[in-house]
Amino acid sequence: MESCGQKLTDSWRIALLALAFAAGIVFLAWALHDVQVVQCSDFSRDQMRQSVRRVQVPGPRGRIFDRNGVCLAENRASYCIAYYVEELRKRGRWQNTIEAVDADIDRLAAVLGIPRVISKAAVSNHVMQSLPMPLLAWRDVEQETLARWAEAVDAFPGVDVYVQPERSYPQGSLAAHVLGYVGRDRPQPLPDQMAHFYLPEMIGKEGLEREYNRTLTGTSGGKLIRVDARGYKHAVWEGEPAVAGRDVHLTLDVNVQRTLEKALRGWRGAGVVVDPRNGEVLALASSPSFDPNDFVPVMPAGVWKRLNEDADKPLLNRAAMGRYAPGSTFKPVTAIAALLSDGFDPNASYTCDGVFTLGNMRLRCWNTYGHGAVALRKAIEQSCNAYFCHLGNTIGYDAIYAQAQKVGLGQLTGIDLPAETRGLLPTAEWKEKNLRDKWRPGDTCHISIGQGLLVTTPLQMAMLVAVFANGGTLYRPHLVRRDGLPEKVRTMGWPEASVALVRNGMHDVATVGTGKRVQVRGIEV
Numbered sequence: 001m002e003s004c005g006q007k008l009t010d011s012w013r014i015a016l017l018a019l020a021f022a023a024g025i026v027f028l029a030w031a032l033h034d035v036q037v038v039q040c041s042d043f044s045r046d047q048m049r050q051s052v053r054r055v056q057v058p059g060p061r062g063r064i065f066d067r068n069g070v071c072l073a074e075n076r077a078s079y080c081i082a083y084y085v086e087e088l089r090k091r092g093r094w095q096n097t098i099e100a101v102d103a104d105i106d107r108l109a110a111v112l113g114i115p116r117v118i119s120k121a122a123v124s125n126h127v128m129q130s131l132p133m134p135l136l137a138w139r140d141v142e143q144e145t146l147a148r149w150a151e152a153v154d155a156f157p158g159v160d161v162y163v164q165p166e167r168s169y170p171q172g173s174l175a176a177h178v179l180g181y182v183g184r185d186r187p188q189p190l191p192d193q194m195a196h197f198y199l200p201e202m203i204g205k206e207g208l209e210r211e212y213n214r215t216l217t218g219t220s221g222g223k224l225i226r227v228d229a230r231g232y233k234h235a236v237w238e239g240e241p242a243v244a245g246r247d248v249h250l251t252l253d254v255n256v257q258r259t260l261e262k263a264l265r266g267w268r269g270a271g272v273v274v275d276p277r278n279g280e281v282l283a284l285a286s287s288p289s290f291d292p293n294d295f296v297p298v299m300p301a302g303v304w305k306r307l308n309e310d311a312d313k314p315l316l317n318r319a320a321m322g323r324y325a326p327g328s329t330f331k332p333v334t335a336i337a338a339l340l341s342d343g344f345d346p347n348a349s350y351t352c353d354g355v356f357t358l359g360n361m362r363l364r365c366w367n368t369y370g371h372g373a374v375a376l377r378k379a380i381e382q383s384c385n386a387y388f389c390h391l392g393n394t395i396g397y398d399a400i401y402a403q404a405q406k407v408g409l410g411q412l413t414g415i416d417l418p419a420e421t422r423g424l425l426p427t428a429e430w431k432e433k434n435l436r437d438k439w440r441p442g443d444t445c446h447i448s449i450g451q452g453l454l455v456t457t458p459l460q461m462a463m464l465v466a467v468f469a470n471g472g473t474l475y476r477p478h479l480v481r482r483d484g485l486p487e488k489v490r491t492m493g494w495p496e497a498s499v500a501l502v503r504n505g506m507h508d509v510a511t512v513g514t515g516k517r518v519q520v521r522g523i524e525v
Helices: 002-038 040-051 094-112 120-129 143-155 207-211 254-264 301-309 327-339 376-382 385-395 397-406 428-435 441-448 458-470 496-511
Strands: 052-057 071-083 135-138 159-168 182-185 201-204 221-227 233-238 269-274 281-287 350-352 355-358 361-364 372-374 473-475 488-491
Touching: 071 094, 071 143, 094 120, 094 135, 094 143, 143 159, 159 201, 201 207, 254 269, 254 281, 269 458, 327 376, 327 385, 327 397, 327 441, 327 458, 327 496, 350 385, 355 385, 355 441, 361 385, 361 441, 372 376, 376 385, 376 496, 385 397, 385 441, 397 441, 458 473, 458 496
Parallel strands: none
Antiparallel strands: 052 221, 071 135, 071 159, 182 201, 221 233, 269 281, 350 372, 355 361, 473 488
Protein backbone atom coordinates (compact mmCIF):
# COMPACT_ATOMS: atom_id res chain seq x y z
CA MET A 1 0.00 0.00 0.00
CA GLU A 2 2.79 2.44 0.86
CA SER A 3 4.51 1.73 -2.44
CA CYS A 4 1.32 2.48 -4.40
CA GLY A 5 0.71 5.76 -2.48
CA GLN A 6 4.28 6.86 -3.04
CA LYS A 7 3.95 6.30 -6.77
CA LEU A 8 0.71 8.33 -6.86
CA THR A 9 2.39 11.23 -5.01
CA ASP A 10 5.36 11.20 -7.41
CA SER A 11 3.00 11.26 -10.40
CA TRP A 12 1.25 14.38 -9.06
CA ARG A 13 4.58 16.06 -8.44
CA ILE A 14 5.72 15.29 -11.98
CA ALA A 15 2.43 16.57 -13.37
CA LEU A 16 2.64 19.82 -11.37
CA LEU A 17 6.26 20.32 -12.40
CA ALA A 18 5.36 19.75 -16.04
CA LEU A 19 2.47 22.18 -15.72
CA ALA A 20 4.81 24.80 -14.21
CA PHE A 21 7.29 24.32 -17.06
CA ALA A 22 4.48 24.58 -19.60
CA ALA A 23 3.18 27.77 -17.97
CA GLY A 24 6.66 29.23 -18.01
CA ILE A 25 7.11 28.43 -21.68
CA VAL A 26 3.73 29.97 -22.49
CA PHE A 27 4.64 33.14 -20.53
CA LEU A 28 8.02 33.43 -22.30
CA ALA A 29 6.34 32.95 -25.65
CA TRP A 30 3.80 35.67 -24.85
CA ALA A 31 6.52 38.02 -23.58
CA LEU A 32 8.65 37.48 -26.69
CA HIS A 33 5.62 38.11 -28.89
CA ASP A 34 4.85 41.32 -26.96
CA VAL A 35 8.42 42.61 -27.27
CA GLN A 36 9.16 41.50 -30.84
CA VAL A 37 5.74 42.03 -32.41
CA VAL A 38 3.44 44.22 -30.33
CA GLN A 39 6.07 46.73 -29.08
CA CYS A 40 8.48 46.39 -32.01
CA SER A 41 7.67 49.79 -33.51
CA ASP A 42 8.04 51.55 -30.14
CA PHE A 43 11.45 50.01 -29.49
CA SER A 44 12.56 50.75 -33.05
CA ARG A 45 11.65 54.39 -32.62
CA ASP A 46 13.57 54.52 -29.32
CA GLN A 47 16.60 52.92 -30.94
CA MET A 48 16.49 55.39 -33.85
CA ARG A 49 16.10 58.30 -31.47
CA GLN A 50 19.17 57.25 -29.53
CA SER A 51 21.39 56.37 -32.52
CA VAL A 52 20.39 58.99 -35.14
CA ARG A 53 21.94 62.46 -35.09
CA ARG A 54 20.71 65.51 -36.99
CA VAL A 55 23.26 67.68 -38.83
CA GLN A 56 22.31 71.29 -39.71
CA VAL A 57 23.58 72.33 -43.15
CA PRO A 58 23.59 76.09 -43.96
CA GLY A 59 22.10 77.37 -47.20
CA PRO A 60 24.31 79.06 -49.80
CA ARG A 61 24.81 82.79 -49.17
CA GLY A 62 23.19 85.26 -51.56
CA ARG A 63 25.31 87.27 -53.99
CA ILE A 64 25.82 91.05 -54.22
CA PHE A 65 25.64 92.93 -57.55
CA ASP A 66 26.13 96.55 -58.59
CA ARG A 67 23.37 98.48 -60.37
CA ASN A 68 24.51 97.11 -63.77
CA GLY A 69 24.66 93.45 -62.74
CA VAL A 70 28.41 93.27 -62.08
CA CYS A 71 29.05 90.72 -59.33
CA LEU A 72 30.79 92.15 -56.26
CA ALA A 73 30.41 89.20 -53.86
CA GLU A 74 29.72 85.55 -54.62
CA ASN A 75 30.52 82.04 -53.38
CA ARG A 76 33.27 79.78 -54.65
CA ALA A 77 34.18 76.16 -53.98
CA SER A 78 36.87 75.79 -51.32
CA TYR A 79 38.73 72.46 -51.34
CA CYS A 80 39.67 71.12 -47.93
CA ILE A 81 41.51 67.95 -46.89
CA ALA A 82 39.36 66.18 -44.32
CA TYR A 83 39.76 63.18 -42.01
CA TYR A 84 36.84 60.82 -41.45
CA VAL A 85 37.83 59.60 -38.01
CA GLU A 86 35.49 56.58 -37.91
CA GLU A 87 37.69 54.97 -40.55
CA LEU A 88 40.80 55.41 -38.37
CA ARG A 89 39.43 54.31 -35.01
CA LYS A 90 41.56 52.11 -32.80
CA ARG A 91 40.62 49.59 -30.16
CA GLY A 92 40.67 50.57 -26.52
CA ARG A 93 40.66 54.09 -25.12
CA TRP A 94 39.69 57.21 -27.10
CA GLN A 95 43.26 58.41 -26.72
CA ASN A 96 44.41 55.60 -29.02
CA THR A 97 42.28 56.99 -31.87
CA ILE A 98 43.37 60.56 -31.13
CA GLU A 99 47.06 59.55 -31.24
CA ALA A 100 46.55 57.67 -34.50
CA VAL A 101 44.83 60.60 -36.24
CA ASP A 102 47.38 63.08 -34.91
CA ALA A 103 50.30 60.99 -36.18
CA ASP A 104 48.61 60.51 -39.54
CA ILE A 105 48.25 64.29 -39.98
CA ASP A 106 51.99 64.74 -39.43
CA ARG A 107 52.72 61.99 -41.94
CA LEU A 108 50.39 63.53 -44.57
CA ALA A 109 51.83 67.02 -44.02
CA ALA A 110 55.28 65.67 -44.83
CA VAL A 111 54.03 63.98 -48.02
CA LEU A 112 52.15 67.09 -49.19
CA GLY A 113 55.04 69.42 -48.35
CA ILE A 114 52.84 71.85 -46.43
CA PRO A 115 52.94 72.90 -42.74
CA ARG A 116 50.53 71.43 -40.29
CA VAL A 117 47.84 73.93 -39.24
CA ILE A 118 45.60 71.99 -36.84
CA SER A 119 46.68 71.30 -33.27
CA LYS A 120 46.47 68.06 -31.36
CA ALA A 121 44.04 69.73 -28.95
CA ALA A 122 41.73 70.49 -31.89
CA VAL A 123 41.92 66.85 -32.97
CA SER A 124 41.02 65.74 -29.44
CA ASN A 125 38.10 68.16 -29.22
CA HIS A 126 36.77 66.96 -32.56
CA VAL A 127 36.98 63.28 -31.61
CA MET A 128 35.24 63.87 -28.28
CA GLN A 129 32.56 66.33 -29.49
CA SER A 130 31.99 66.02 -33.25
CA LEU A 131 33.13 62.51 -34.09
CA PRO A 132 30.74 61.78 -37.00
CA MET A 133 31.65 65.03 -38.79
CA PRO A 134 34.66 65.47 -41.10
CA LEU A 135 37.77 66.88 -39.42
CA LEU A 136 39.13 69.64 -41.70
CA ALA A 137 42.90 69.35 -41.38
CA TRP A 138 43.64 71.89 -44.16
CA ARG A 139 41.26 74.47 -45.61
CA ASP A 140 41.24 76.15 -48.99
CA VAL A 141 44.23 74.21 -50.30
CA GLU A 142 45.86 74.96 -53.63
CA GLN A 143 45.59 72.81 -56.74
CA GLU A 144 49.21 71.67 -56.47
CA THR A 145 48.55 70.32 -52.99
CA LEU A 146 45.44 68.50 -54.22
CA ALA A 147 47.51 66.92 -56.99
CA ARG A 148 50.07 65.62 -54.47
CA TRP A 149 47.29 64.24 -52.30
CA ALA A 150 45.76 62.43 -55.29
CA GLU A 151 49.06 60.66 -55.87
CA ALA A 152 49.25 59.50 -52.24
CA VAL A 153 45.53 58.82 -51.61
CA ASP A 154 45.92 55.02 -51.36
CA ALA A 155 48.39 55.38 -48.49
CA PHE A 156 45.98 57.44 -46.40
CA PRO A 157 42.66 55.69 -45.75
CA GLY A 158 40.03 57.83 -44.08
CA VAL A 159 41.23 61.02 -45.84
CA ASP A 160 39.26 62.71 -48.59
CA VAL A 161 38.64 66.08 -50.25
CA TYR A 162 35.78 68.01 -48.64
CA VAL A 163 34.26 70.90 -50.61
CA GLN A 164 32.63 73.79 -48.80
CA PRO A 165 31.52 77.22 -50.07
CA GLU A 166 33.60 80.28 -49.25
CA ARG A 167 32.94 83.96 -49.93
CA SER A 168 34.70 85.51 -52.87
CA TYR A 169 35.00 89.16 -53.94
CA PRO A 170 35.76 89.11 -57.70
CA GLN A 171 36.61 92.83 -57.83
CA GLY A 172 39.23 92.55 -55.08
CA SER A 173 39.48 95.62 -52.87
CA LEU A 174 36.90 97.59 -54.90
CA ALA A 175 34.18 98.95 -52.58
CA ALA A 176 35.64 96.99 -49.66
CA HIS A 177 34.32 99.40 -47.03
CA VAL A 178 30.85 99.14 -48.55
CA LEU A 179 30.78 95.36 -48.91
CA GLY A 180 32.57 94.49 -45.66
CA TYR A 181 33.46 90.84 -45.07
CA VAL A 182 32.19 87.62 -43.50
CA GLY A 183 33.36 85.17 -40.85
CA ARG A 184 32.42 81.63 -39.84
CA ASP A 185 30.03 81.07 -36.97
CA ARG A 186 27.31 78.76 -35.69
CA PRO A 187 24.13 79.04 -37.82
CA GLN A 188 20.80 80.15 -36.43
CA PRO A 189 19.03 77.13 -34.87
CA LEU A 190 16.25 75.49 -36.85
CA PRO A 191 12.88 76.69 -35.53
CA ASP A 192 11.17 73.31 -35.15
CA GLN A 193 13.96 70.86 -34.34
CA MET A 194 17.26 70.58 -32.54
CA ALA A 195 20.47 69.78 -34.40
CA HIS A 196 23.13 67.65 -32.75
CA PHE A 197 25.86 68.90 -35.10
CA TYR A 198 26.18 71.80 -37.50
CA LEU A 199 28.38 72.99 -40.35
CA PRO A 200 29.70 76.54 -39.76
CA GLU A 201 27.86 79.25 -41.64
CA MET A 202 29.12 82.47 -43.24
CA ILE A 203 28.03 85.43 -41.09
CA GLY A 204 28.38 89.08 -42.12
CA LYS A 205 30.84 90.92 -39.87
CA GLU A 206 31.10 94.37 -41.46
CA GLY A 207 29.59 96.51 -44.22
CA LEU A 208 26.60 95.39 -46.26
CA GLU A 209 27.48 91.77 -45.49
CA ARG A 210 26.53 92.58 -41.90
CA GLU A 211 23.71 95.05 -42.56
CA TYR A 212 21.87 92.66 -44.89
CA ASN A 213 23.01 89.43 -43.27
CA ARG A 214 19.43 88.25 -42.71
CA THR A 215 18.64 88.75 -46.40
CA LEU A 216 21.82 87.12 -47.70
CA THR A 217 21.74 84.16 -45.32
CA GLY A 218 20.06 81.07 -46.74
CA THR A 219 17.67 78.70 -44.99
CA SER A 220 19.43 75.77 -43.37
CA GLY A 221 18.72 72.22 -44.44
CA GLY A 222 19.64 69.04 -42.67
CA LYS A 223 20.73 65.44 -42.95
CA LEU A 224 20.64 62.45 -40.60
CA ILE A 225 23.54 60.23 -39.61
CA ARG A 226 23.34 56.97 -37.69
CA VAL A 227 25.99 56.31 -35.08
CA ASP A 228 26.85 53.37 -32.84
CA ALA A 229 27.17 53.41 -29.06
CA ARG A 230 30.67 54.93 -29.26
CA GLY A 231 29.60 57.69 -31.67
CA TYR A 232 31.07 56.33 -34.93
CA LYS A 233 29.10 56.99 -38.10
CA HIS A 234 27.45 54.07 -39.91
CA ALA A 235 24.89 55.56 -42.31
CA VAL A 236 23.78 58.91 -43.76
CA TRP A 237 20.32 59.99 -44.96
CA GLU A 238 19.76 63.24 -46.82
CA GLY A 239 17.00 65.36 -45.29
CA GLU A 240 15.56 68.74 -46.20
CA PRO A 241 17.73 70.53 -48.78
CA ALA A 242 19.19 73.92 -47.85
CA VAL A 243 17.79 76.98 -49.65
CA ALA A 244 20.05 79.77 -50.92
CA GLY A 245 19.78 83.32 -49.54
CA ARG A 246 18.46 86.19 -51.65
CA ASP A 247 20.73 88.23 -53.90
CA VAL A 248 21.21 91.94 -53.16
CA HIS A 249 21.39 94.58 -55.90
CA LEU A 250 23.15 97.84 -55.09
CA THR A 251 22.84 101.41 -56.28
CA LEU A 252 26.63 101.50 -56.76
CA ASP A 253 28.01 101.86 -60.27
CA VAL A 254 31.22 99.84 -60.44
CA ASN A 255 32.72 102.20 -63.04
CA VAL A 256 32.08 105.31 -60.94
CA GLN A 257 33.37 103.48 -57.86
CA ARG A 258 36.56 102.45 -59.64
CA THR A 259 37.15 105.99 -60.91
CA LEU A 260 36.64 107.47 -57.44
CA GLU A 261 39.02 104.98 -55.84
CA LYS A 262 41.62 105.69 -58.52
CA ALA A 263 41.41 109.42 -57.70
CA LEU A 264 41.96 108.67 -54.00
CA ARG A 265 44.82 106.22 -54.50
CA GLY A 266 47.89 107.16 -52.49
CA TRP A 267 45.96 109.54 -50.23
CA ARG A 268 44.21 109.29 -46.90
CA GLY A 269 40.69 110.46 -47.60
CA ALA A 270 37.19 109.59 -48.73
CA GLY A 271 34.67 110.39 -51.42
CA VAL A 272 30.94 109.95 -52.00
CA VAL A 273 28.95 110.24 -55.23
CA VAL A 274 25.19 110.44 -54.75
CA ASP A 275 22.24 110.92 -57.10
CA PRO A 276 20.55 114.10 -55.77
CA ARG A 277 17.20 113.05 -57.23
CA ASN A 278 16.68 110.05 -54.96
CA GLY A 279 19.57 109.52 -52.51
CA GLU A 280 21.05 106.57 -54.41
CA VAL A 281 24.76 106.26 -53.61
CA LEU A 282 26.66 105.68 -56.87
CA ALA A 283 30.07 105.42 -55.22
CA LEU A 284 31.43 105.48 -51.69
CA ALA A 285 35.16 105.08 -51.17
CA SER A 286 37.66 105.32 -48.34
CA SER A 287 41.44 105.35 -48.78
CA PRO A 288 43.54 103.43 -47.97
CA SER A 289 41.50 100.27 -48.33
CA PHE A 290 41.86 96.51 -47.88
CA ASP A 291 41.05 93.33 -49.78
CA PRO A 292 38.13 91.40 -48.21
CA ASN A 293 39.45 88.23 -49.86
CA ASP A 294 42.17 88.29 -47.18
CA PHE A 295 39.47 87.41 -44.64
CA VAL A 296 38.66 84.14 -46.44
CA PRO A 297 38.56 81.43 -45.19
CA VAL A 298 39.99 83.00 -42.02
CA MET A 299 42.02 86.12 -41.45
CA PRO A 300 45.69 85.23 -40.82
CA ALA A 301 46.93 86.67 -37.54
CA GLY A 302 49.75 88.54 -39.29
CA VAL A 303 47.40 90.26 -41.75
CA TRP A 304 44.95 91.22 -39.00
CA LYS A 305 47.77 92.68 -36.91
CA ARG A 306 49.13 94.63 -39.87
CA LEU A 307 45.74 96.15 -40.71
CA ASN A 308 44.99 97.08 -37.10
CA GLU A 309 48.40 98.59 -36.38
CA ASP A 310 48.64 100.52 -39.66
CA ALA A 311 48.74 104.25 -38.86
CA ASP A 312 46.67 104.94 -42.00
CA LYS A 313 43.78 102.84 -40.57
CA PRO A 314 42.76 101.00 -43.75
CA LEU A 315 39.82 99.31 -41.96
CA LEU A 316 38.22 102.68 -41.11
CA ASN A 317 35.39 103.73 -43.41
CA ARG A 318 36.29 107.40 -43.58
CA ALA A 319 33.32 108.23 -45.82
CA ALA A 320 30.76 107.40 -43.12
CA MET A 321 32.87 107.49 -39.94
CA GLY A 322 35.63 110.00 -40.60
CA ARG A 323 35.20 113.29 -38.71
CA TYR A 324 36.49 116.37 -40.53
CA ALA A 325 36.09 120.12 -40.58
CA PRO A 326 34.16 120.73 -43.85
CA GLY A 327 35.91 124.01 -44.62
CA SER A 328 34.59 126.07 -47.51
CA THR A 329 32.13 123.36 -48.58
CA PHE A 330 30.00 124.56 -45.64
CA LYS A 331 29.75 128.15 -46.93
CA PRO A 332 26.56 127.50 -48.99
CA VAL A 333 24.78 126.82 -45.66
CA THR A 334 25.92 130.19 -44.31
CA ALA A 335 24.80 131.77 -47.59
CA ILE A 336 21.29 130.26 -47.53
CA ALA A 337 20.94 131.19 -43.84
CA ALA A 338 21.75 134.82 -44.76
CA LEU A 339 19.28 134.81 -47.67
CA LEU A 340 16.53 133.70 -45.28
CA SER A 341 17.40 136.44 -42.76
CA ASP A 342 15.37 139.66 -42.71
CA GLY A 343 17.05 142.67 -44.22
CA PHE A 344 19.91 140.85 -45.94
CA ASP A 345 20.84 142.20 -49.37
CA PRO A 346 22.81 139.66 -51.46
CA ASN A 347 23.94 142.45 -53.78
CA ALA A 348 25.48 144.54 -51.01
CA SER A 349 29.27 144.70 -51.26
CA TYR A 350 31.78 143.95 -48.56
CA THR A 351 35.42 144.92 -48.94
CA CYS A 352 37.88 142.10 -48.28
CA ASP A 353 41.38 143.34 -47.55
CA GLY A 354 42.79 139.90 -46.79
CA VAL A 355 41.84 139.70 -43.10
CA PHE A 356 38.71 139.83 -40.95
CA THR A 357 39.16 141.52 -37.59
CA LEU A 358 36.83 141.00 -34.64
CA GLY A 359 38.16 142.45 -31.40
CA ASN A 360 41.51 140.80 -30.83
CA MET A 361 40.76 138.02 -33.34
CA ARG A 362 42.19 138.23 -36.86
CA LEU A 363 41.01 135.64 -39.42
CA ARG A 364 42.98 135.68 -42.66
CA CYS A 365 41.48 135.11 -46.07
CA TRP A 366 43.26 132.68 -48.37
CA ASN A 367 43.95 135.66 -50.67
CA THR A 368 46.57 137.60 -48.72
CA TYR A 369 45.94 140.76 -50.76
CA GLY A 370 42.18 140.55 -50.37
CA HIS A 371 39.35 140.17 -52.89
CA GLY A 372 38.29 143.79 -52.81
CA ALA A 373 34.57 144.57 -53.00
CA VAL A 374 32.53 141.35 -53.23
CA ALA A 375 28.83 140.50 -52.96
CA LEU A 376 27.37 137.08 -52.06
CA ARG A 377 27.69 135.30 -55.44
CA LYS A 378 31.24 136.53 -55.99
CA ALA A 379 32.15 135.62 -52.40
CA ILE A 380 30.97 132.04 -53.02
CA GLU A 381 32.94 131.88 -56.27
CA GLN A 382 36.14 133.10 -54.62
CA SER A 383 35.49 131.34 -51.29
CA CYS A 384 36.18 134.60 -49.46
CA ASN A 385 36.74 133.87 -45.76
CA ALA A 386 36.54 137.53 -44.75
CA TYR A 387 33.12 137.96 -46.39
CA PHE A 388 31.63 134.86 -44.76
CA CYS A 389 33.09 135.70 -41.35
CA HIS A 390 31.43 139.10 -41.66
CA LEU A 391 28.23 137.41 -42.84
CA GLY A 392 28.15 134.95 -39.95
CA ASN A 393 28.82 137.68 -37.42
CA THR A 394 26.01 139.75 -38.93
CA ILE A 395 23.22 137.14 -39.04
CA GLY A 396 24.25 135.27 -35.87
CA TYR A 397 24.83 131.60 -35.13
CA ASP A 398 21.18 130.68 -34.54
CA ALA A 399 20.36 131.33 -38.19
CA ILE A 400 23.30 129.23 -39.38
CA TYR A 401 22.55 126.43 -36.89
CA ALA A 402 18.92 126.18 -38.00
CA GLN A 403 19.80 125.58 -41.65
CA ALA A 404 22.75 123.29 -40.85
CA GLN A 405 20.47 121.13 -38.75
CA LYS A 406 17.82 121.03 -41.48
CA VAL A 407 20.32 119.66 -44.02
CA GLY A 408 21.28 116.88 -41.61
CA LEU A 409 24.52 117.98 -39.95
CA GLY A 410 25.08 116.68 -36.45
CA GLN A 411 22.75 113.75 -37.20
CA LEU A 412 23.00 110.26 -38.65
CA THR A 413 22.12 110.15 -42.33
CA GLY A 414 20.45 106.74 -41.89
CA ILE A 415 22.44 105.10 -44.68
CA ASP A 416 22.12 101.31 -44.77
CA LEU A 417 25.54 100.60 -43.27
CA PRO A 418 26.08 99.13 -39.80
CA ALA A 419 28.01 102.15 -38.50
CA GLU A 420 28.33 105.88 -39.12
CA THR A 421 29.09 108.92 -36.99
CA ARG A 422 27.00 112.02 -36.32
CA GLY A 423 29.81 114.52 -36.54
CA LEU A 424 29.27 117.62 -34.40
CA LEU A 425 27.02 120.64 -34.88
CA PRO A 426 27.88 122.46 -31.64
CA THR A 427 25.67 124.67 -29.50
CA ALA A 428 26.39 127.06 -26.66
CA GLU A 429 25.11 124.41 -24.24
CA TRP A 430 27.43 121.78 -25.72
CA LYS A 431 30.45 124.08 -25.40
CA GLU A 432 29.58 124.99 -21.82
CA LYS A 433 29.17 121.34 -20.84
CA ASN A 434 32.18 119.89 -22.66
CA LEU A 435 34.68 122.76 -22.79
CA ARG A 436 33.59 124.74 -19.73
CA ASP A 437 33.50 127.91 -21.81
CA LYS A 438 30.79 130.22 -23.11
CA TRP A 439 29.92 130.77 -26.77
CA ARG A 440 31.84 133.62 -28.35
CA PRO A 441 31.42 135.62 -31.60
CA GLY A 442 34.66 134.06 -32.81
CA ASP A 443 33.03 130.61 -32.64
CA THR A 444 30.31 131.82 -35.00
CA CYS A 445 32.87 133.30 -37.40
CA HIS A 446 34.88 130.07 -37.49
CA ILE A 447 31.81 127.90 -38.12
CA SER A 448 30.54 130.26 -40.84
CA ILE A 449 33.59 129.20 -42.92
CA GLY A 450 33.37 125.50 -41.93
CA GLN A 451 36.08 125.60 -39.26
CA GLY A 452 36.20 125.70 -35.47
CA LEU A 453 34.10 123.22 -33.51
CA LEU A 454 32.09 122.04 -36.54
CA VAL A 455 32.80 118.42 -37.55
CA THR A 456 31.12 116.49 -40.39
CA THR A 457 31.52 113.28 -42.38
CA PRO A 458 32.08 113.18 -46.16
CA LEU A 459 28.72 111.40 -46.48
CA GLN A 460 26.91 114.22 -44.67
CA MET A 461 28.53 116.79 -46.94
CA ALA A 462 27.57 114.82 -50.05
CA MET A 463 23.94 114.87 -48.91
CA LEU A 464 24.24 118.60 -48.11
CA VAL A 465 25.41 119.37 -51.64
CA ALA A 466 22.65 117.11 -53.04
CA VAL A 467 20.06 119.29 -51.27
CA PHE A 468 21.28 122.36 -53.17
CA ALA A 469 21.54 120.37 -56.40
CA ASN A 470 17.91 119.17 -56.31
CA GLY A 471 16.45 122.47 -55.11
CA GLY A 472 15.84 121.76 -51.43
CA THR A 473 14.98 118.12 -50.61
CA LEU A 474 16.99 115.91 -48.25
CA TYR A 475 16.72 112.21 -49.15
CA ARG A 476 17.81 109.21 -47.13
CA PRO A 477 21.02 107.90 -48.73
CA HIS A 478 20.94 104.19 -49.53
CA LEU A 479 23.19 101.57 -51.09
CA VAL A 480 20.65 98.83 -51.88
CA ARG A 481 18.15 99.43 -54.65
CA ARG A 482 14.55 99.91 -53.56
CA ASP A 483 11.21 99.71 -55.22
CA GLY A 484 8.89 102.69 -55.09
CA LEU A 485 9.51 106.34 -54.32
CA PRO A 486 12.74 107.53 -52.64
CA GLU A 487 12.57 108.23 -48.93
CA LYS A 488 12.38 111.94 -48.14
CA VAL A 489 13.80 113.06 -44.82
CA ARG A 490 12.53 116.63 -45.14
CA THR A 491 11.90 119.44 -47.58
CA MET A 492 13.74 122.68 -46.88
CA GLY A 493 11.07 125.08 -48.14
CA TRP A 494 13.68 127.52 -49.43
CA PRO A 495 12.62 130.18 -51.96
CA GLU A 496 13.59 129.21 -55.50
CA ALA A 497 15.41 132.49 -56.06
CA SER A 498 17.58 131.95 -52.98
CA VAL A 499 18.49 128.41 -54.01
CA ALA A 500 19.25 129.56 -57.55
CA LEU A 501 21.61 132.28 -56.30
CA VAL A 502 23.61 129.83 -54.17
CA ARG A 503 23.68 127.24 -56.97
CA ASN A 504 24.94 129.84 -59.42
CA GLY A 505 27.70 130.73 -57.01
CA MET A 506 28.64 127.05 -56.66
CA HIS A 507 28.63 126.74 -60.46
CA ASP A 508 30.99 129.71 -60.66
CA VAL A 509 33.34 128.00 -58.18
CA ALA A 510 33.73 125.01 -60.51
CA THR A 511 33.95 127.15 -63.65
CA VAL A 512 36.15 130.15 -62.92
CA GLY A 513 36.59 130.15 -59.15
CA THR A 514 38.68 128.29 -56.59
CA GLY A 515 37.45 124.87 -57.72
CA LYS A 516 37.96 125.23 -61.46
CA ARG A 517 40.41 122.31 -61.50
CA VAL A 518 37.43 119.94 -61.23
CA GLN A 519 36.31 120.84 -64.74
CA VAL A 520 35.78 117.92 -67.11
CA ARG A 521 35.78 118.52 -70.84
CA GLY A 522 32.28 118.18 -72.28
CA ILE A 523 30.57 118.13 -68.87
CA GLU A 524 29.10 121.08 -66.96
CA VAL A 525 29.97 120.85 -63.26
